[in-house]
Amino acid sequence: MSRIGKNPITVPEGVTLEIKDNTITAKGKLGELTQEYSDIEIKLEDGTITLERASDKKNLRAKHGLYRALIANMIEGVSKGWTKELELVGVGYRASNQGQKLDLAVGFSHNIVMDIAPEIKIETISEKGKNPIVKLTSFDKQLVGQVAAKIRGFRKPEPYKGKGIKFVGEEIRRKAGKSA
Numbered sequence: 761m762s763r764i765g766k767n768p769i770t771v772p773e774g775v776t777l778e779i780k781d782n783t784i785t786a787k788g789k790l791g792e793l794t795q796e797y798s799d800i801e802i803k804l805e806d807g808t809i810t811l812e813r814a815s816d817k818k819n820l821r822a823k824h825g826l827y828r829a830l831i832a833n834m835i836e837g838v839s840k841g842w843t844k845e846l847e848l849v850g851v852g853y854r855a856s857n858q859g860q861k862l863d864l865a866v867g868f869s870h871n872i873v874m875d876i877a878p879e880i881k882i883e884t885i886s887e888k889g890k891n892p893i894v895k896l897t898s899f900d901k902q903l904v905g906q907v908a909a910k911i912r913g914f915r916k917p918e919p920y921k922g923k924g925i926k927f928v929g930e931e932i933r934r935k936a937g938k939s940a
């Protein structure tokens with residue numbers, strides 16, 4: 761049995777759920793998210809959601825835990841929101857934003873200018889003596905993660921000096937380099 765899929769989801773106040781035609785829609789103060797599902801039965805009773813599957817086939821067990829996690833992430837997203845923070849480590853690495861355009865200077869001959877989706881709120885923090893931080897906030901966890909991974913992909917952290925774009929709190933495995 762799926763241990764994740766069996767856990768009930770409590771729906772906080774201010775979040776409304778609508779289930780019809782294999783689609784679940786969550787509306788909250790931050791936005792609205794929709795997820796399609798199949799082969800799983802979703803029940804909404806007294807502010808809790810439970811997911812049930814018809815049998816113990818492998819693909820049904822996988823979907824059971826998957827849809828439970830996706831629905832829980834939707835509910836938390838429309839009520840609290842999701843945040844990812846990226847840190848630019850390196851001499852001369854800078855980040856700035858004008859509206860939904862992110863401007864990164866990460867050691868290439870030209871700056872990288874990236875348009876950010878309108879659902880994401882972007883903020884750049886630059887303090888003297890500290891590494892610049894790019895903060896992404898949205899109600900859609902998948903979108904925040906995808907945009908953060910794309911930004912990180914411009915200059916992944918390297919193992920010798922640790923230079924690059926990394927998530928805040930991420931541990932970079934360091935190598936010793938050349939030894940005399």
